[in-house]
Amino acid sequence: MTLNRRDFLKVTVGASGGLVLSLSLPGCAGIQTGYDEKSGDWKPDAWLELTTDDKVYFTLARVEMGQGTYTGLTTLIAEELEVAPASIQPRFAPVAAEYRNPLYKLQLTGGSTSIATSWQPLRVAGASARIMLINAASSVWDVPPEECRAADGRVVHPDGSQSLSYGKLVELAAKQKVPGEPALKPRNEWKYIGKNRGRLDAEAKSTGAPIYGIDVELEGMVYAVVSRPPRYGARVRSFDDSATRKMPGVLDVFEIERGVAVVADKYWRARKAQDALTIEWDNSDALSLSNDQVFSSYHKAADEDPGESERSEGAYGDAVESAERLVDASYEQPYLAHATLEPMNATAWYRNNGIEVWAPTQAPDLGRIAAARVTDLSPDDVTIHTTFLGGGFGRRLTNDYIEEASAVAFKVGKPVKLIWSREEDTRHDLYRPAMLHRMQASVSGGQLTGWHHQIVGPQILDWYVRNAAPAQYPWAPKFLYNTLGRVGLMAEGIATPKDHSAIEGAIEYPYRVPNLDIRHTHTDPGVPVSWWRSVGFSHNGFAVETFMDELAYELGQDPYQFRRSLIDHEPRHLEVLDRAVRLSQWEDAAPEGRARGIALFRSFGTYVAQVVEASVEAGEIRVHKVVCAVDCGQVVNPDIVRDQIEGGVIFGLTAALYGDITFRDGQVQQSNFHDYPLMRHDQRPEVVVEIVESDEAPTGVGEPGVPPVIPALGNALFALTGKRQRRLPLKAQV
């Protein structure tokens, strides 16, 4: 990688008043970024600021929602800079083109990409700064730089007798030549990567520090709640606020695009006043479907339209013609809510022709668009302050709550905090889409000869592009936003990336089968959908790995041996599969009354094999143990890898056992944790995670633990009961 000094180095005065050395990096050629570096529209991914008073600030371009970027990315910088990770002060990035995610050309955190895209550039940034500091010290002492070394925030003289702190060297370092291709530390010299334990944010999160969006407190702040239509797409026809306005503390009641806002001096007063509001909804454009219609429409679409071919190998039609027999199955999966424990919220303040927003968001530049859309302001007038997130899981990629808070703040002219109730959070989510999968396999001579997978359901980009397209073209005037949204869709694959949300995990089918036909029938019932932890992999993993299990039994083979025989050309798949089998003692009988199921799945570049041990006790499914073997390339923080995989297992099991958002007459039937339950402590299985040692580039871990555990549990229940469940969530009795 060649660095252009002008792009790379900036010497400025920092917030501290001291002289600062800011380093920023262009995209790294070593990473498949999927964008054209020559165009130069993406510059650095990280900023490092060293001050004369020995502080190191690191601007995090990715948000922290529990997945560990705050610790992981800081560790990468610390390793090469030769400072302890805990001595670095991370801060969340403002909105700027410099902080866009190179994979999406948007400033967003998702897709388990943070470590993979930062691995090289952050280490290069740290190493460059270290070399410049060493060169500065060597010029002070008039000794060769290669005889000096850096350690713990200081450069040490060759004779070991004296040292200079980084702060003392900053001014001189800034005048050094920027190293072209700094040599990175070899693996055996790493002090923190692969070794660092714990999290830099653990103490703040164990002492109740006010770090989340919902904790933002501003002088003179008031509170807002919004009544939204029970049926998606309905609009306010009329409302009666006479009783509401008489309630204590109420400051204003007015209509916004998404409903009716009640503003009061206190949150609880706003909530109580909201109860007194009467709203008549115009349902002419509203969703009216019920759950069974979703799946009947999917089946109809699947019958009428074979769908677009997304991967085709060999000649599946011929395989069918010559097959001894065909095996068919179809799988149905429900809508799922994100259920972050911190409900949606945002605080906004309109003053001096600009709006400031404090919010837990995964996509701050889309937050700017959301705020601009509902006010008279342009995105440049909107400042977003990103806070810690009390869970993300994809929900906070959509900034509808920023839109609402901004619309209210624009009218009120005071700082306003908007908080959603849990019921609102559950009912006004953008859901993991319900999906239908039709599978068929051809079998001849005891061998699998063909694999056909028809995926039926919506694409997420259809729902997302409204704000995403303008965010990519922030110079565009607002009246073009809707056009940009449509152009974004039309130009899919050119102006926007191809939407893989429906097909990911299906088209990468890894097993050695000569004839493949994988298709997507695009149909959208009109329910708002979004990314949900592991996205398309979450439903395709269930379809692929359940059908593989069905086929193993059809062919009279052990489910592990069957998979193994078809994947011996893929060493990384094979390794995690074999390890999970060894760790789970697959070959030995399960304890009395229990059975085991297996699944193998790669998502976000990470290979995961899982074995689930389950039973049915007192009419309930009981998951006893989940063994995971994981290959995510090189590991920055093994502790965080383990907790992400384990967290993914709990998240996946919650979906497998309980996850079911249903509609009746266009209304979501669930509301809170009693009817949309999450797995609790006393239902938790023992989870064992083994990480494969690797020299490969690191890949994501936030999501890959989720997909395989769902089919692995279903497969265990089949082994236990002999009954195959083809619809989620799984049931104890079928």
Place this chain on the structure above:
Amino acid sequence: MAVRLTVNGRERTLEVENDTPLLWVVRDELGLKGTKFGCGMGLCGACTVHLNGQPVRSCSTPVEMAEGAEVVTIEGLAADGALHPLQRAWVEHGVPQCGYCQSGQIMSAAHLLQNNRSPSREDIVAAVSGNLCRCGTYSRIVAAVESVVESRADHSSQEEA
């Protein structure tokens, strides 16, 4: 109405409607943001505080029920600037992911340890099973609580010796 209560050892008199949930009084009147809003129905445990030594869900506890009572929140757990042993264990075990539920988890565990010198794993799981964690940090929570129980056992065996 005026409500009088003691929060983290400090006596407070507040003008609030008597049905206001203790959660919003603690968060917005007293500025103690460590107690979290998760569900509003006592289902998730993120708002757990101690009321006269008992763990309660402050989101569904009207403030009038705290009249004259002693309330302890996560901010009141550390004594003399030193972290509570559970908080230290939480940091050592790297328990929090998003962290949003952890105040409630710690308050539930702290109540258990105040009333049971050497709880079993079953006791621990029972004490925190009303606290949901969407990130799935459950095993580390149990391990962190167990480490505090073990260090207590070591401490008392040293005393005996």
